[in-house]
Amino acid sequence: MASGRVDLDGKPIKPMTICMIGAGGFIGSHLCEKLMSETPHTVLALDVYNDKIKHLLEPNTLPWAGRIQFHRLNIKHDSRLEGLIKIADLTINLAAICTPADYNTRPLDTIYSNFIDALPVVKYCSENNKRLIHFSTCEVYGKTVGSFLPKDSPLRKDPAYYVLKEDESPCIFGSIEKQRWSYACAKQLIERLIYAEGAENGLEFTIVRPFNWIGPRMDFIPGVDGPSEGVPRVLACFSNNLLRGEPLKLVDGGQSQRTFVYIKDAIEAVLLMIENPARANGHIFNVGNPNNEVTVRQLAEMMTQVYTKVSGEAPPEKPTIDVSSKEFYGEGYDDSDKRIPDMTIINRQLGWNPKTSLWDLLESTLTYQHRTYAEAIKKVIAKPVAS
Numbered sequence: 001m002a003s004g005r006v007d008l009d010g011k012p013i014k015p016m017t018i019c020m021i022g023a024g025g026f027i028g029s030h031l032c033e034k035l036m037s038e039t040p041h042t043v044l045a046l047d048v049y050n051d052k053i054k055h056l057l058e059p060n061t062l063p064w065a066g067r068i069q070f071h072r073l074n075i076k077h078d079s080r081l082e083g084l085i086k087i088a089d090l091t092i093n094l095a096a097i098c099t100p101a102d103y104n105t106r107p108l109d110t111i112y113s114n115f116i117d118a119l120p121v122v123k124y125c126s127e128n129n130k131r132l133i134h135f136s137t138c139e140v141y142g143k144t145v146g147s148f149l150p151k152d153s154p155l156r157k158d159p160a161y162y163v164l165k166e167d168e169s170p171c172i173f174g175s176i177e178k179q180r181w182s183y184a185c186a187k188q189l190i191e192r193l194i195y196a197e198g199a200e201n202g203l204e205f206t207i208v209r210p211f212n213w214i215g216p217r218m219d220f221i222p223g224v225d226g227p228s229e230g231v232p233r234v235l236a237c238f239s240n241n242l243l244r245g246e247p248l249k250l251v252d253g254g255q256s257q258r259t260f261v262y263i264k265d266a267i268e269a270v271l272l273m274i275e276n277p278a279r280a281n282g283h284i285f286n287v288g289n290p291n292n293e294v295t296v297r298q299l300a301e302m303m304t305q306v307y308t309k310v311s312g313e314a315p316p317e318k319p320t321i322d323v324s325s326k327e328f329y330g331e332g333y334d335d336s337d338k339r340i341p342d343m344t345i346i347n348r349q350l351g352w353n354p355k356t357s358l359w360d361l362l363e364s365t366l367t368y369q370h371r372t373y374a375e376a377i378k379k380v381i382a383k384p385v386a387s
């Protein structure tokens with residue numbers, strides 16, 4: 001498995017130790033899986049939770065036992081952080097509050113998590129000459145330039161007004177009262193700080209901007225493995241509605257557009273970054289699938305069709321309902337209109353391209369959701385509400 005592996009320039013890849021912060025989350029769990037099954041690298045997995053990587057940690061007869069170590073810690077206040085960064089060759093920081101329902105309702109926690117708490121990580125990497133791969137977001141682009149053109153302007157169809165380029169596109173956020181942008185703004189500032197550490201102090205860094213990565217283990221299903229009143233990201237919201245046979249809620253008409261990429265495709269891109277430092281250092285990479293664009297309404301329709309196929313259950317009588325963003329997310333919500341990643345830089349540096357169509361990725365993801373949650377949901381629905 002591990003022997004004879006070479007990088008994109010044909011050089012042998014040496015086993016490394018990776019300090020992965022936020023390893024217990026959605027992306028972290030898939031990255032740990034990939035590193036354990038296909039590489040010889042060792043992972044120091046840091047998080048406050050480990051439910052999503054339990055299958056990699058136990059039993060200790062697993063083929064990779066000894067190459068993954070879980071450290072339960074909160075990077076806000078744990079003196080072990082610097083020591084763990086020091087013993088690793090590379091740090092990957094995934095830790096963040098990254099669900100839109102939190103940005104306008106918990107803006108302080110959002111800003112602290114995405115900026116203040118990431119500061120020591122950047123500092124320890126810079127001071128100890130350690131390489132850093134930091135997870136930012138496509139939300140740093142905010143809204144497209146085209147969204148400010150008149151509705152009937154033909155320029156809205158011109159890619160120059162909407163395709164998002166790492167080294168050219170501006171970052172366009174709403175006003176301060178629109179607290180939705182607290183997350184994007186905090187992520188933008190930490191990107192600028194990392195970039196400056198690279199320029200002034202020689203920090204070796206790579207910044208990743210994920211464009212709506214989706215797949216199994218994303219977020220939680222409210223009332224089953226997360227709070228009943230919690231609002232996860234759209235994949236889990238719509239999965240929850242489908243599992244319960246209730247209409248999918250379209251925020252402000254479901255007109256916003258997104259491109260979705262399969263988590264397994266995206267993880268391939270991250271592995272290329274990890275193993276090709278000379279090609280990845282100093283770069284910011286969009287990681288998304290420009291071919292998988294839909295409006296949120298179209299996503300709801302496709303998920304309903306796919307779920308009907310994989311579950312064998314009838315679609316909800318009323319497939320969707322409209323809900324205002326104020327009702328769904330509260331005061332201060334705002335939205336990105338359209339997100340098409342430009343792929344030039346990641347193509348040139350790493351030769352990476354996504355493979356999986358939206359239909360196929362929804363089919364495997366919703367099969368997983370159905371197998372994992374359908375029985376549990378039935379029990380929750382059947383249980384009488386405590387008085």
Ligand SMILES: NC(=O)c1ccc[n+]([C@@H]2O[C@H](COP(=O)([O-])OP(=O)(O)OC[C@H]3O[C@@H](n4cnc5c(N)ncnc54)[C@H](O)[C@@H]3O)[C@@H](O)[C@H]2O)c1
Pocket residue numbers: 021022023024025026027028046047048049073074075076093094095096097098113117135136137138139209210211212213214219
């Ligand atoms: N999934 C996407 O499509 C997407 C898109 C854009 C950006 N991102 C970014 O990628 C990163 C990972 O996202 P994800 O989807 O896996 O989210 P996630 O919420 O599933 O994972 C984040 C993990 O970080 C951990 N964490 C948070 N604060 C911590 C702290 N103080 N100490 C220790 N652990 C902490 C959480 O417990 C969680 O397990 C985030 O930085 C996010 O902003 C993800």
Ligand SMILES: O=c1ccn([C@@H]2O[C@H](COP(=O)(O)OP(=O)(O)O[C@H]3OC[C@@H](O)[C@H](O)[C@H]3O)[C@@H](O)[C@H]2O)c(=O)[nH]1
Pocket residue numbers: 098099100136137138139210211212232233234235237238249250251252254256258296335336
């Ligand atoms: O039930 C729902 C949930 C969400 N939506 C809409 O679906 C769209 C996508 O919502 P998501 O919850 O996936 O979040 P967004 O794409 O807006 O942001 C995400 O982008 C990239 C990452 O940084 C974060 O994970 C998150 O901020 C939004 O327009 C939202 O309003 C619904 O219409 N109904």
